[in-house]
Amino acid sequence: MGRLLRSCFLASWLMVWPVVLPALAQEGAPAGDLVIDAETTLADAVPPEWSGALRDALGNHTVHLRVIIDATGAVTGVRVLDPADPRLVEPWTKAVQAWRFRPALQAGNPVATCVDLHTPAVWPKPPKARRGTLPPAPPVSIDSIPPTKPQPKVTPPGHYPDILVKRLLRGEAVFKCLVGTDGRARSCRIVGANHPDFVQPALAALAEWVFEPARQGDLAIAAEAEGLMTFDQLPASRAEMLAANDLTAPDGQPPALQPEPVTLLDPVWPYDEAMKGDAGWAVAEFTVSNRGAVTEIEIKEASAAPYGSAVAAAVQHGQFVPAVQAGRHEPVRLRWRATFAVVAPGAEDVTDPRQRVLQAMRQGAIGGAKGLDEKLTPLFRVQPLYPPALLARDRPSGTAEVECIIDRTGRVRLPRIVAASDEAFGWAAATALSAWVFQAPMRAGEPVDVRVRIPFRFVPPPL
Structure with a gap:
């Protein structure tokens, strides 16, 4: 069964509301982002030659050029931006194509980059060279260009996990990936999700996504993208979501104030009991705070102690959108009866x-x-x-x-x-x-x- 999947990009996944399942984050600078530790510099430059009349006509203008420089320092692209006089375009384009640069360095390695150059349209004649003196530096300023971020263009929907359909949960997955210059996502990873069953559908969807790659000026670059995917289940009220996940008030009735379940981690099967084929159950009571966190966990009943321990550990990971009364977030006490049904030894045709x-x-x-x-x-x-x-x-x-x-x-x-x-x-x-x-x-x-x-x-x- 297919379900709609949307995406939006975030400055930080910690800004997502509701809070997603805690996950270990990658440390350090994102792999692939253009972090320059040495800017490109000009090594050799010869300006265009002008005739006397044209030299006088263009002498008061400044030329703004956008230049792509490869990892060897060669110029691979030149564009004159907003020329003050159209006669500047062709001569300056041809001249800069022959210039040489010292390439930018990223982590000590030369990389391609795009920069903006500003230079007088007509260079002053250099003074007569004197022995033991260096020629004057070319009158060229080099400005780095901040890179853009990748933006999604084609985002085919993902598949809502069949195993979660009856639970009516909204799905959330926070992803990071490296978007190449071809606009495809690579090295994708999920750094937060409200249920692990959303992880693989999110990764499968990302494999089909197409992005507008990040750019530094006219140069497409590989860069890391980060965003939030949401898997939308069929519309459901908070009351329906609570009932679908066996959550009630402590008296077993629907709670008067209703938080929305977001993260409900499944309890682990106690190993020895599962191997023997023993079914079990446990009842937990807990408070959903006015911030949506789970506190004050108590195991009220359990068919055996391991089932209670498993449920208590799972409940601790719970996250909710808080209940609201008179415009204020309010704490709510809930009850959860978790059941453990395992296949008997010797059963055949097991599909789960x-x-x-x-x-x-x-x-x-x-x-x-x-x-x-x-x-x-x-x-x-x-x-x-x-x-x-x-x-x-x-x-x-x-x-x-x-x-x-x-x-x-x-x-x-x-x-x-x-x-x-x-x-x-x-x-x-x-x-x-x-x-x-x-x-x-x-x-x-x-x-x-x-x-x-x-x-x-x-x-x-x-x-």
């Missing part, structure tokens, strides 16, 4: 990807990552959150190690806590890891499921 991986693990059919065609590459990562229960204690630092399956599509399945300095760290790590997305692992050209272990370290947030 999570259940398929579970069956494969029961059969011992998933091995390690040795022999893959390429190293495992994460496309989207969610930051583990420090457990709130430990904030009320002695705020320890901690560690956890989690084993998981990266399935043949790149999604993380069936995380298992291998070790943790505190059980709460284990659930926090497993929950965050369950939302990670990798480039699909390949072996001998075929997609495969692989089993890996990933360590995590926790430091308490500052007071």
Whole structure:
């Protein structure tokens, strides 16, 4: 089922409202942006020759030229801007085409650039050369041109994930990509999303997008683009969205004040119970603050302790658009009953990807990552959150190690806590890891499921 996908570009993804799922951001300068650390300079220049009458007629004019200089310092493009006299255009174009420059440097390497030149239309005659003196510098000023940003031109719609259709969530994905001079997106990555199931559709859509490339004057350049994609589900009221996600007031009724769910991370299946085929459930109550954050999480009931721990860790990632009353954002107490339905051992014709991986693990059919065609590459990562229960204690630092399956599509399945300095760290790590997305692992050209272990370290947030 296709769904509309829109895009808008942001100065910073932190300005997006509502807040999207926390994700690890790339550090440092964006790859591909034109960051010049040495500007181009003029190495050799000869002006046009003018006849006496023409020299007098043009002598009071200034010429403004836009010039493209390649990485060797050669001129590859010249344009006279707003000529004061049309007789200036051809002579100055031909003259500048023969000039030589010292190329601009980016990270120590010569790069093509575009600059604006301003020079008198007629150069003064140089003084007679004297032994031991340098000739005067050419009367040319060189101005750098700020680069533009890539702009989307063709943005075919993406596919709203079928698995989320019944939940009525609006989809959001914040992307970064390198837009080449051909206008196509490369090295795309998702740096924020309100559900991991939107990551791969967003990347697939970006592969089909066409941009107007960034430009520095007349020169097309590769540059990084950043923007927000929104996947629009069928229109739904807040009441319908809450009901579709099993969210009620603490008494089980629809809440009188209704926040809008934005980020609802799925709880991880407790590994041992899933392998045995045990179903389970847990009931959590929590407060949606007047800022849309989840606070005051309590597990009220659970069929077994691991289900409660899984739900508590998932709820912590929740984000909402706050409820409104009389024009003010108000806190709301909500209740969530989460159920865990797993396929029984020995079941056949399993189509759900999570259940398929579970069956494969029961059969011992998933091995390690040795022999893959390429190293495992994460496309989207969610930051583990420090457990709130430990904030009320002695705020320890901690560690956890989690084993998981990266399935043949790149999604993380069936995380298992291998070790943790505190059980709460284990659930926090497993929950965050369950939302990670990798480039699909390949072996001998075929997609495969692989089993890996990933360590995590926790430091308490500052007071």
